[in-house]
Amino acid sequence: MVIIGGGPAGNSCATTAARLGADVVLVERDTIGGAAHLWDCIPSKAMIAAGNARSFVQRSMRMGLSEVATDVDLELLRDRLLTLEHRLESQIRSLLASQQVQFAHGTGTMLDAHTVRASTADGDIDFEADVIVLATGSRPRVDDWAEVDGVRVLTTRDAYPPPEMPEHLVVIGSGVTGVEFVHMFESMGSEVTLVVSRQQVLPAKDPEVAAALEEDFLRRGVHLLKGARAVGIGNDGEEVTVSCDDGRVVTGSHALLAIGSAPNSENLGLDKAGVRSEGGYVPVDVNLRSNVSHIYAAGDLSGRLPLSSVASIQGQKIAEHALGALSVSRRRAIDYDKAASAIFTEPEIADVGLAEADAFAEGRKVRVTKVPFASSAKAQINDDPRGFVKIVSDPATGVVLGGSIVGRHAAELISVLAVAVSNGLTVADIHESALVHPTLAEALREAAE
Numbered sequence: 351m352v353i354i355g356g357g358p359a360g361n362s363c364a365t366t367a368a369r370l371g372a373d374v375v376l377v378e379r380d381t382i383g384g385a386a387h388l389w390d391c392i393p394s395k396a397m398i399a400a401g402n403a404r405s406f407v408q409r410s411m412r413m414g415l416s417e418v419a420t421d422v423d424l425e426l427l428r429d430r431l432l433t434l435e436h437r438l439e440s441q442i443r444s445l446l447a448s449q450q451v452q453f454a455h456g457t458g459t460m461l462d463a464h465t466v467r468a469s470t471a472d473g474d475i476d477f478e479a480d481v482i483v484l485a486t487g488s489r490p491r492v493d494d495w496a497e498v499d500g501v502r503v504l505t506t507r508d509a510y511p512p513p514e515m516p517e518h519l520v521v522i523g524s525g526v527t528g529v530e531f532v533h534m535f536e537s538m539g540s541e542v543t544l545v546v547s548r549q550q551v552l553p554a555k556d557p558e559v560a561a562a563l564e565e566d567f568l569r570r571g572v573h574l575l576k577g578a579r580a581v582g583i584g585n586d587g588e589e590v591t592v593s594c595d596d597g598r599v600v601t602g603s604h605a606l607l608a609i610g611s612a613p614n615s616e617n618l619g620l621d622k623a624g625v626r627s628e629g630g631y632v633p634v635d636v637n638l639r640s641n642v643s644h645i646y647a648a649g650d651l652s653g654r655l656p657l658s659s660v661a662s663i664q665g666q667k668i669a670e671h672a673l674g675a676l677s678v679s680r681r682r683a684i685d686y687d688k689a690a691s692a693i694f695t696e697p698e699i700a701d702v703g704l705a706e707a708d709a710f711a712e713g714r715k716v717r718v719t720k721v722p723f724a725s726s727a728k729a730q731i732n733d734d735p736r737g738f739v740k741i742v743s744d745p746a747t748g749v750v751l752g753g754s755i756v757g758r759h760a761a762e763l764i765s766v767l768a769v770a771v772s773n774g775l776t777v778a779d780i781h782e783s784a785l786v787h788p789t790l791a792e793a794l795r796e797a798a799e
């Protein structure tokens with residue numbers, strides 16, 4: 351098996367396939383761990399953790415602690431991100447080495463449907479493969495109207511941390527990435543304006559959940575420019591000017607683009623191998639095979655749910671399928687509708703399965719129970735009563751169909767509902783579980799009641 355791309359999809363595929371007995375070569379042009387470790391999940395959450403620590407220290411003065419300095423030191427922050435990156439990379443490297451996965455540090459290209467060339471610093475190496483896995487991920491989308499200079503006009507990849515802390519950051523795009531960067535920089539002390547192309551931030555989310563985040567942003571002084579689509583960015587080296595399609599203009603010290611992603615599929619040799627693509631993504635069947643049956647695609651390149659967690663599961667499923675590791679009856683296709691996801695703002699937002707608004711739009715009969723954290727003893731101990739737990743269930747059977755959580759540790763708490771949704775558990779199953787007291791998770795039991 352030859353895998354191109356060493357992100358979560360490629361790595362999990364490599365280790366599973368090697369464990370199942372395959373000879374595996376992993377071709378990676380950059381760092382093992384992929385964009386997930388270098389640019390996306392890890393550094394963004396580490397920056398958010400720094401901002402959250404700062405807000406926490408500021409809040410703790412209300413809990414009886416004396417005043418401490420909360421200035422952000424960009425050098426310290428940069429060092430921490432590098433340390434994290436190196437530590438995680440070396441963990442994955444050792445895991446791959448322990449499974450005898452051969453690593454080729456170079457750019458991978460398919461020469462035909464069975465040959466992958468790795469162009470390395472020491473020259474080209476050609477590998478013959480029975481199975482090829484394409485796991486090359488994606489990168490931030492940049493449109494023609496935005497000239498990114500990495501100093502004043504940034505993509506997410508220029509922000510870990512940026513050369514200087516923005517005095518006033520204009521974030522363009524109000525999806526998951528956009529709102530996380532709003533939270534990240536606001537909590538580190540920047541003034542932030544968010545350009546929202548629709549009337550709701552997080553347009554794909556449950557309106558009640560989005561409203562809770564908007565309310566919090568407004569309370570923190572974030573400026574929301576709604577119904578405005580950015581069409582141009584001026585940059586004189588001191589100031590940026592973002593122009594919108596309705597004539598409105600917003601000025602800041604920096605601008606950050608968070609308008610989506612583009613697949614890494616150029617020069618991958620898709621044509622030479624006869625692999626079909628759509629808009630640069632590689633469409634796959636239920637077993638993650640492309641139109642060429644021994645060439646699979648996983649992770650962001652597959653155009654399915656772009657999450658690191660999903661990419662890892664896809665990689666594992668490919669290895670099991672390609673190596674015939676599971677009998678047909680034991681194979682479980684990935685149900686993307688049941689994947690949990692989270693937004694690491696404060697309060698955190700997490701959801702899984704069917705959303706109340708979607709059930710309503712489909713005219714589906716559901717039972718919705720909602721419990722605010724304000725009534726939780728732990729939330730009061732934490733001095734943070736924001737948010738709620740919402741469970742969507744089938745009124746006839748009690749089976750949990752979905753849920754949303756807004757509040758502290760929502761990304762951890764949603765796991766309870768994710769296990770329930772994936773395994774057909776009922777609200778009674780949750781209610782009858784003895785959870786720890788005092789914890790925020792008790793609100794889930796209460797909602798299940």
Ligand SMILES: Cc1cc2nc3c(=O)[nH]c(=O)nc-3n(C[C@H](O)[C@H](O)[C@H](O)COP(=O)(O)OP(=O)(O)OC[C@H]3O[C@@H](n4cnc5c(N)ncnc54)[C@H](O)[C@@H]3O)c2cc1C
Binds near residue numbers: 360381
């Ligand atoms: C700002 C941001 C934050 C995010 N936060 C989260 C989060 O908190 N949780 C979550 O689940 N998801 C998060 N995501 C999404 C997540 O990062 C992606 O879904 C995930 O990285 C996809 O994994 P992958 O294996 O497909 O690709 P990647 O992680 O992108 O890895 C692909 C690898 O392929 C390599 N490559 C590309 N082309 C070639 C080639 N021709 N030859 C050799 N190597 C090649 C690249 O160098 C890269 O290392 C975030 C995304 C962004 C943008």
